[in-house]
Structures are given as structure tokens and as C-alpha cells.
Amino acid sequence: MIHLMINHQEYEVPEGRTVLEACREHGIPIPTLCYHPALEPYGGCRLCMVEVTMPGRPPRLVASCVHPCEEGAVIFTDTELVKRSRRMTAELILAGSYNTPEMLALGEELGVKEVRFKLPQENACVLCGLCVRACKEIVGVSAISVIERGIAKKVSTPFQVASSRCISCGTCVLICPTGAFKLEEVAGKHNIEPTESGYRRGYYRVGGELDLHPDFVQDVSSLLKTQPPEEQP
């Protein structure tokens, strides 16, 4: 067991836990965007920053989703520095996704008053990488990946054409926090047809016609611990 202090209180956590896991287990709130309990941590959104001080070392900000719990660490999850960092990061996310309701709500929660910089092109995709990791780690298909670099980075398929590896399971769509994911672009239009219930996702075709059982969609949703998006008319 590892002993550490979080917000002035002592905790004992099993070895191998990240700071975020330890905090969530004890009900200490930390905002996240790219974290998902079913997936390997990524450390990309930088919203889960916390202040960590090791004995004899100056305090520093670390991403709690990837930072391991260390013996003797003194952790603060809501100092002014932490809040300022999260606020600025949320503002930067809004610079690209300034009309996305989920991100606007996030910005409000973290105290963003004003978005001082906006990218010329709005994009609901916040590059959290959940879809890419879910496709790889849960579905085991890796039909999608990030391509390009820096500000041009985006999620796409090899050569940016409809992927023959995509099985149109819809996991990427279910896990996307902003509804940015367009399955048509990945699977190709011919692979996606509305089902009887009008639910467009979770349908795939290998050789002939094969409906994906709605239970599978439910299974994936429960695995991802998120609710499936509302049915589209």
C-alpha cells in the first residue's frame, strides 16, 4: 500500500493506482476529457492537472490520469494554480470548439469567462483520442488513427478513404464526448444503413447482409459506461 496526502487528508491506496483513480475512488472530483476507465490513459487533454509535491522537491503540475501514486506525495486537486491551469486549457479547447454544447458546459464549469482566441475553423472534435483508443483497445480493429501534426491533426482512416477494416460497430460514435464523429466518413456510406428502429449506428456488413444485434450496441455502451446517444429521427 502507498500512503499519500490528498487535499490535507491522508489516504492509503493500493500500488499501481494513478492519482486520478485514487481520487475518484475517494470521491474527489477531477475534471477529465480524454480519460475513460475502459481505456489506457492518454494524458492529452491536460484538464486533470493536479499539484504534486514530493518531499524535498518543488511542487509541480502533473496530469493525474497518468501520474502514479507515489509514497509520501502531497497532492492538491483544487489550488488556485490548478484551477487557473484547467481554466486556460478549457479556454484553449473552446478556441477550436466554440459552438459545441458539451465544451461550452465544460468551460462554464471550469470558470472560463471569455474565449480570447478562436481558431478560424470550428471543429467539434477535441482530439481527445477516445475513439482511436476504443477502436484499438476495445474493438481490436484500429480502423482509425490520428493523422497530421499540431493544429492540422485530425482523426481519420488510412489515406483518408473509407476503411475496409471498419466493422461499423459504432463504438467510436458512442464514446465521442462531443458528437463530432461521423461514422459515414470512416466506414463509407455503403456500410451504414438505417435499421428498423431508425438507429443508424451499430450495423455492419461482412459479405452479405448482417444486422448487428441491438444488444451489442447496449453491451458496448455499458462497457464504455456512457449512455448511447439519443435515437435520431
Add this chain to the structure above:
Amino acid sequence: MTRLASANELAEVRERMLAGGNGSRPTISVCGGTGCRVYGSEQVWGAFRQELEAQGANLLLEYDIKVTGCHGFCEKGPLVVIRPQGILYTHVRVQDVPEIVRETILGGRVVERLLYHDPQTGAPIEQEEEVPFYKNQLRLILNLNGQIDPFQIDEYIAAGGYAALARVLAEMTPEQVIAEVRAAGLRGRGGAGFSTATKWELCRRNVLATGSGYIVCNADEGDPGAYMDRSIMEGNPHRVLEGMIIGAYAMGAHQGFVYIRNEYPLAVRHLQRAIDQAREYGLLGKDILGSPFDFNLSIKLGSGAFVCGEETALIASIEGRIGEPRPRPPFPAQSGLWGKPTNINNVKSWSSVPLILANGAGWYASIGTPTSKGTMIFSVVGRINNTGLVEVPMGISLRDLIYRIGGGIPGGRTFKAAQIGGPSGGCIPAEHLDVPVDYESLTSLGAIVGSGGLVVADETTCMVDFARYFMTFTQQESCGKCVPCRIGTRAMLATLERICAGQGQPGDIDYLIELGADIKRSSLCGLGQTAPNPVLSTIRYFRDEYEAHIFDKRCPAGVCKALITYEIDPEKCTGCQLCLRNCTSNAIHGEKKQPHFIDPEVCSRCGICISLCKFDAISVH
């Protein structure tokens, strides 16, 4: 070539070379560094062959004509050094070759017009080592660059190469090697300055625990204006190999990689050739020099992403994954390439290792300052007279580096600042010119030693534009994985572009400081954590320039096009029409022999008119 089965056989190669006159034979060494090649040194080399042949066939036997690695004095290329006299000729063109052969080679006289002339006194300097640029340096890593043919392993051996390796394998335990490196005080030359011995020790411990591990040479040099790693690999690749083999022995690794960017074709070729030759001699492979130690080395080509110089991104790239960093811990020494303990060092760090083992830790530790030992190579570029590669002991003052070695600022202009450490570093203004160049002193001023890029700015450099340039670079090179670096650097760049375009607003400076501090604190890897440095340090030292741009809509250095106008002084203008005829945007009007004027609405501020005017009649406001 036959395998060398022992240290004695290595010594025999050396003795054979020396007996054959290597190192003492008359030699014409032509710089074959990339810079001099661009100036046409390959043709110069060919011309020497032709000319010697034309003058008598036996001359070719008497003289060695060598294409060496970069000599460092790139400003004066192509460079030719005649040995044993040690005469340095600068700016040698093909048409100069017959004269050099006739006068110097055959006649024993010096061609004065090709010598280096002291800019102050105008006096010619004959000897290479007497030229201030070389005289004030301490060239330990670069010393053989201008002397040996990088394609010939025997020449490196003749110069004492691989002797340190032979001694290490025969006489020292891995622990002793690490202790020696620790006693020398070597710190990582890639930028962070972490203790090399500590890194090795950690890696060795993990290699012993898991049974295998790797070492990597980080040759993904990518800073604007920095090219010392390339020059070392081009000019003396065997020293890098020797350092790596010693390191592998110390850490117990049996496989190594050199991660080098594909844009360095010459360095790749030289390094590959060196690896092949070392393998033929049995310096790589099984039972090196008759010892039970095995080690293999191969080259991995990178595609030129700056972020792949970051250790974890480099590992991802070698493994064939996207070159993105991952959070640490675990550190590469714990879990690196394919999950094995991995040690990554910069080209300069590896190259320092044979020097330490050959000359002793005490000798190495006597160079430099109490905390920063040995020498550092800087590539000095920008507004400076002697552009080139400079190797100096740690702790030398910036003033000495820029004035005594760099030859000062061209055109008699004044020094304004030096950007040290490339796009991750910061600028040091004139008031801190006497700062000793070492890890701690530079860090305290907001710059870093970094990988050794040194860009000099003078009074005609706009510091906002200067910061904008470096921000453009880091913004383009951000991998985009984490938010602060991906969007934050873009936001900083957009703000700087706005300020340069005359649309700066009150609050912009505070925004840059706030955003920059946040990017530094919360980015995932070293690229983002250092990207705001050029902006923050220019604000720290040149806030007045930022304010002039934002509040007065004025660029004090006369650089930012939106904030300057070109004007013709009617008193001085003779109406010669030279500017009018050459204006790219037809912005200049006026009758012949009448004063001209520039239409600021049409003028594109290209500056051609200023460079053409013979009467100094055009000025920038």
C-alpha cells in the same frame, strides 16, 4: 580488412598507418561539410586532383588530397588547409587552384589574397591555428574534423581512435566506466543537462534486472540554425560509434540504434560507412577486440519531426508508431524501446565519452566550471561575422564567444541579444553579455544551453518578429497530442502576428505571459514546456519593443512591414531612377533628375530600393 582480435592488433593498425606517414604526409585537406559543399568544395577537390596530375604524376603520390568533415569556419568556405605547414585558405574557388598548386605546393610560397585577413587590422594570417576564430576555441570533439578522412577508419585509428575502447574492454569493469564518467562530470548535451553517469547507472541496473536493454544515439537535430550533430557525424562518425560501444559495455546493452533524420543524407552515408567498417574490423559484432562483449548497431531514419527528438516520441518512432511523446514515468531507462530499459544520449554526449576514457576523468573535469564540465559546441549564426561551429569550454563568457571567436557584429552595428538553445531557449540581452555560458547561469536568465544553437540579433532585428519566428517553428512542430501545446502555441503565434501587423491591443502582453506560463506548466513534453521561452524572454528584456508595436504602432527596428514606411529624402535624391525602375510594386514615382517619392499605399516594403540607392536617400520610418 580483417577482424581485429585484440587490442594489440588495433595498435598494429595504428603503427602501420603512422609508419606509412599518416598524419605527417603533405596533405591538402578540403572541407567537405555541407556548407562548403554548397559553396562548391567538391569541384575544388576535383580541381586539385586534376592540377596535381597535370603538374606531374608523382605529385599525386606525394600529396594526400582529403575531403574532410566540417572545419567549422563556414562563413569563409570553401576552406582548404595545406599541411604540414597548416596554411588556411578561405573562399577557395576552382580558378584559385592552379595558383595554390604553383605557388604553395610547388613553390613553397603563400598566396596572400586567399588567406584570412584580420578584419580590424587587415593583416593576413597564415596559420589556421592563429586565426582568432580557431585560436580562442577548445576543440576536443571537433579536433579531428578537419584532419581525417571520415571514410577511412584507419585514419581515425591512427589518430588514437578506438584506443579508449580497447582499454575499457581489456582493463575496466562496467562499474568503473560509469564511475569514470561520473568523476568527469559529464552532463547530457541534448539540452536538459542531466548527469550522464546517473542515467547510465539507472539503465544498467534495469538491464541487469531484466536481462536486456538498448542504447540510442539521438541525432534528430532539428533546431533552426543548429548543425553541430550533423557535422560530427559527417566529419568523425567513428568517435560517435566508439562512445556508443563504450556506453553499451557500461550498461550491458547488446543492441544500439542511431536515430537520425533523413534530411541528413551525407551524415547517414558517413555513419553507415563507419558502421560497416567497424563491423569488418570486429569493433561491432561478436567478441569485440577479443573480449566476450557483443554489440551491434544500426541506423534508424526519422522523417524530420522536431518532436521526435523528445525521448519518448523518438522511441515511438523507432518502434514504427506515430512520433508522439507519452507521459513519464515510466522513464526510458525503466521501460523504453519495446518495453526494455533504454538509454538515449545526444551525439555530443556520446562523442565526449571516448575523450573522457582516453584522457582520464580528472583531465575532463578540469575543463569548465564547477557544475558544468567539458566543452560545448555552439553553432553561431545570425547577425555575426564568423558564422560557424564553435567549440568552447563551459563557462566561457558570452562576450568572448561573440566578439573574440564570432568576430562581432557585421557592419559595425551593435549587439542586441543572442537566442541560446534554439526555439526552446531564451534570449540573453546585451546587459548580460558577461554571463558565463553554463547550464545554471543560462537557466537563471531564462535561456538554456539546449542543443547549442546560438542566433545573434543586432539593432536591426525586431525582437517581436524574432520571437514570432521561433513561435512559428514550434507551432508547426507541435505534435498536437496535448491541448496546451497544440492550441496554445497557435494562440500565442496569432497574437504575435497581430502585434507585428500593427493590430496589437492593450492586454496582449499580459495574455502572452499568462498563456505562456500555462503552456510551460501543463504541456505533456519538453517541446510544449519550453515553446513559450523565446516569447517570455523577449518580453522580459524587450518589453518596450512590444509596447511600441502595440501602443505607438511603431516597429523600432524597422522590420515589421505593417508598421514602417519607406521615404525618399528629396535633398539627397538625384532622380537617377534606379529605384523607380527596379521597384517590384511600381510604388515609386518621379521625373528624371527630380526627387522621387514612394506611394506608401502601393509599397510592399521589400527594401530593394534601399539596397540599390547609391545616395543613401531612402530611409525607413
